[in-house]
Amino acid sequence: MRPSRAAYPMRWRVMDSLERIAGLLWPRSFSAGLPYLMLLPALLLVGVLVWGLVEIGDSSLRTLDTSTFLMSENYTLANYQRALNERFFTTVAGRSLMGSLIVTVITLVFAFPYSYLMVRTPSSALRKFLLVALFLPFFIGQVVRAYGWLIILGNQGMVNEALGLVGVSPIRLLYNYPAVLFGLVQYMLPFAVLMLAPAMTAIPAELESAASSLGANWISTFRHIVLPLSKPGLVGAGLVVFTLSLTDFAIPAILGGGSQDFIANAIYDQFFRTSDQGMGATLSLLLVAVGSILVGLVFMVFGAGTLAMGGDRK
Template structure:
């Protein structure tokens, strides 16, 4: 009877596979400016993707930025999640939880416009820098601005994935490390991080997949200068109505993201089972 509960998940996955099959089918069709799609098979879309430097650069930028955001998010989320779980003061814990969940109460578009106000030429950051005689720094339309905007969105996801893993770590292990002379940094490095690998793996996968498919932040804060693949797909689909080429971009993004996720499973995921507990010494 228990298998009945997995039927909704199987049904959802089946719909996803159907959608991917349709996209794959469209990627081999011919584009026509008047009829949109002609059901004649061609490799032109894939040749155009592989032979156009501009498309290649956008894909490289998307993957690089997604990996960068993922790495920074996980590094910053680890101490925040640890402090949230281990802090003794209930007031501090509540404040940390509130600051974690408040961003989810507003949409991505609203937060993006908030960063436009903060990072704009006449925004709060440049106004503050102006007090010290520093010339305005350009954030909007730069990779730095996009990184800042994405980090504010992705760090909470990483914290939510890592916190349960830290919650499951036996505190006696930390006390034992302290009794053996380890300081807080050594304990965090040799106890907390290795035992948090399941959460780190989950955070890495979630943050990377969401970032690689993001649209709003690169479109608004990037100002059309730091486009991701999602922005390219949007323009291809709605500006020139080239559905087969847009399907090609979509399939390629899914394939590349899947390869990275599989790599994470291999490198970090297997490490979650590789913590030495002394049970396999025989």
């Protein structure tokens, strides 16, 4: 008896064919290797980055010959000695690290209540408003935002004009270290909120209700419930804000008035202003190393589990 076509439809046959082809290309005996195959694109990407780092490492060991503007053939640690001994580089590195730390702390302080309100508010209108206010800056690039601050905070800007109305003469609000930190905090705030919000969403609201019903006031609840359970978000947001601030170029360049350089500005100068690719490569590698060590330290102190990446939570 001829089998009914409806009993074994065409699309099943197609699927069977595809399965057979897949079986030929990747036999069942290889199934244990499937996760590694899925890793391949990521490995390739990381491989390209590592290859780039190796090239940069090679450049960092060569010095610039200013009679030919070619890199030296022989390897030397001269660039590293300069980077660690010259006052300009140590000043800029210190300013970048300290600035990133200050920006991270201030940003987290501002981002925490914002995230908490956004997650806990019963008003959907307020939540939407906070979300829009959060995402709007993402549509405006960093450079445009920095130029916006030039218009607002300049000597003839809106703030000084407002001060002028009450008889205060113009104040220099731009082109100094606080202006750079201010610009960075404003730029980093959305990143921190976006990292904190999921961690706060994961805290059951019932825990806070239970604490309250057991007599804990708002401060105790915050200290013993909300803050400890927000740790994964705080650590993640802190890492993102710190590393982005440490490597930022545009805000120090635009709001710093040329005298508040961060490491990225110094790297740019070496590559493009003095044509010294070796020194630029050295500073780049040192920046990667310092950033990686600090991230590693955070993982050691707080544990990778704080970022909900598995492992033991501490």
